Amino acid sequence: MRLASRLAPVQLILASASPARLKTLRSAGIEPRVVVSHVDEPAVTAEAQQQFGRLEPVDVPLLLARAKCEAVAAQIGDADALVLGCDSVLEIDGAVHGKPTDPQDAIERWARMRGRSGTLHTGHWLIDARADGTGATFGVVGSTLVQFADIDDDEIRDYVSTGEPLYVAGAFTVDGLGGPYITGIQGDYHNVVGLSLPVLREMLAEVGVPWRTIRAASGLG
Template identity: 45%
Template sequence: MRFVLASSSPSRLQILRSAGVEPVIDPAGVDEDAIIATLDRRGAAPGDVVQALARAKAEEVAQRWPADVVLGGDSMLLIEGTLQGKPKTVEATIERWQHQQGKVGELLSGHHLVTPSGTQTFLSTTKVWFAQANDADIRAYATTGEPLQCAGAFTLEAIGGWFIDRIEGDPSSVIGLSLPGLRKALYSLGFEVSEFWNRSLV
């Protein structure tokens, strides 16, 4: 049985590889903006939004891998009541950081697991304390390109780590996906984590 990651995220891949899993990479092609717009009209809670995105990605990819385990994920930053996804441009990243520096946000990470024995959706919430960064460093960080495709316009494990004062919660979730949550979901569906480790580890 293969472990399929319905994402092209380098951070999610890094976490799984570091944890002994070499997944099949099969990114989903769902219209995230359309899903978010529909849920906004319905007044969905922030956690429900990221879980719905994760579910849509996993379910699309799972159609191609019916005999395997498929994980979909999505992360967004909740700050002052507003959900924020990827900034995508340098200028948008600078604006985000000018607003969020010195504040506390919550990184919401939705996960959806599709397996032959059932499905499981779960949410990981981690508090993030953003540093007071000066304008020169904010611009320099944005122009590295690193935060452009990251939820909340930051990374914890790379250059962005300079500007995160602390977190409260699951570090792996902030980087890309929650290993503790994934372990619990696999157990609940009758799997062992070690089933998916590289053969050289077992």
């Protein structure tokens, strides 16, 4: 049997305030350092649209993930770590939906979503800021098809009244109070939560970082 070679642990910085993303990493044995970017997402999107024209649905989360990642990388200086930024949007009928603006927006959105399916796109952007690293900066989008239950008006109002839909892309969760209203997904479950572990593993491999070295940085190698 070949044993895994010993490699120096690598610290991961998560450029996101999302509790779900942090929980996903922790469940996989990774304890990242969290640094919130405070990026003005509508301003970043508006500027890109002004410069490049209409953005494709898959472009939006990647654009925002990059903005978050670059903002945090600029903050940390010589932290000698990898920086990961993420952002998610829901695409239905070619339109992009992030977080609802208010409860009424969430109610109207669920009235359009129920009984239908949409694609949850999560952008991942990685910057190798290690002192002896590659200096790479690149992104990958993961996409997962989500099927919504045909819930009635009372169920919609009840769900929105919990407040949860106002704080998540697409106005739903699959791992929280919205779980009963999701009848199926095609693709990576974690991508719907907000961070695809398989995508992250492949991105780390691109910069020569085996998954076990990220776990080792958390004391779980």
